[in-house]
Amino acid sequence: MTTIIDGNSVAEEIQAGVEDCVETLSAADETPGLATVLMSDDGASATYVSMKQRTCEELGINSFHHEIDPEAPAEELFSKIDELNDDPDVHGILVQMPVPDHVDKRTVLNRIDPMKDVDGFHPENVGRLVAGNARYKPCTPHGVQKILDAYDIETEGADAVVVGRSDIVGKPMANLLIQRDDGGNATTTVCHSRTKDLAAKTRNADLVVVAAGVPEMVDGDMIGEGATVIDVGINRVDADTEKGYELIGDVDFESAKQKAGAITPVPGGVGPLTIAMLMYNTAKAASLQSGVEIDLP
Template identity: 55%
Template sequence: MTATIIDGKQVAADIRAELKAEVASLKAKGIVPGLGVILVGDDPASNSYVTAKERTCEELGIYSDDNRLPAETSQDELMALIGKMNADPKINGILVQLPLPKHMNESEVLFAINPDKDVDGFHPVSVGKMVVGEKAFLSCTPHGVLHLLIRSGVKIDGAHVVIVGRSNIVGKPLANMLIQKSPTGNATVTVCHTRTKDLACHTRQADILVAAAGRPNTITADMVKDGAVVIDVGVNRIEDAGKKSGYRLVGDVDFEAVKEKASLITPVPGGVGPMTITMLMVNTVLSAKRAAGIEPL
């Protein structure tokens, strides 16, 4: 058995096409969704990511207020800019690109964002609402994983999901989304991490296995149950002299071996990655609709 590939690029393109039509409809009513983007410093990966977000805003017709600040920017200056965006009615969502320079307190910066504009879903208010099952902006990468499963026809209700990784960005929020009493939840979830004993014992029980550990080849074929759905969230650079860049991207899963046991699997790149920016846009449009009173809070 060779797994069917879950094409994250296509799923993201489908969602973006739906969003583009929705944005056009909102504009006809005088509502223009707006995203404020802040990048501090010149980290190449962050710069590339922010550029992709700006390009997506342009593609969908979303207003983008782009702010690229030098690495020596003070935290007070950054907080002042966030305060300005909080008060700006043209801005429905605020994105501060991480990581920030070491002289800044990341938590204080993220907590300064108005929860009503927290389209990244990192604010404690957003996280708290998600945990108790209230409407909230959902963190973009795990929300993207959820949509990949749903649009691929994967049955979540009653499934045993094993997540390898407990980060605040992926593992923890995804676990909470999947255990909610909802049509897209009701899973039984096991979260594994670096202190888990006999990791393979847990992963072999998974109907849906999510790898979000940040380490290549964390999941090998012998750790996967026949017919499992495997979602690879990892993005790791490994040296490859055959590439112009000198490296290539791989996930946390031994893709070539695991695809011979799984029923469905996401590739890296082209799996979960394209969904993250797409779900950011989903949250931005949702925020605009809430601000206009079209969508209830």
């Protein structure tokens, strides 16, 4: 019988542990602070930011939000990042992507103080992750690890396939799975748009993590019997609903769940973990910057 993974329950447990850490920090006069910066008119980006702000409030984390006109010069965003880098009340900085075309994304990531880079995308933090000495693990891949641990899904010795090679999910996910560490030790293959016979790769995997941004690109015929399927995708498609759309993943859930031993739904699977791990990284950042020890979940 297929296990439908409940990402909300895993996220709630992690957030409860983070809340305890926030209380420890606050008792030492070091309340964690997360700054979000939005330079976009995109409604989805604004929604993501508001969700992060709301979770901060629930856990006792100070939230500082800044909006910049998408038509403003790139230097206005860079100046704001510099200001937040120097603010002792801000332990974590998150610039919501995407940024406008006239703003260079890599310059944005490089500008953030790596100690405050709670997304884990600064080159220094990427290098530490690859070297096996991560300061902050990127939120979504780390959340996937937490899901696998919560459901006792063993990665050691497993054949894993990651579909997608983005800097945000695909690459760090593969790096975490091959680490000589808990939640790693998997034999990992990274597939992408140029992969020949993708189905042959996924069908032989014990674990398939799909993060390609293509609605329902992986279906049940591409899944081996009893495999674990982690669907990171979230796609808005037109539908005859009250909102006029529905959210679906990169996996055809109905057909895949007939073959999978365990599978994440969309929504309610990986998504809640992304915000939970952002809170985790913010608490960790406050601990590292203050020297106050905490016991992270």
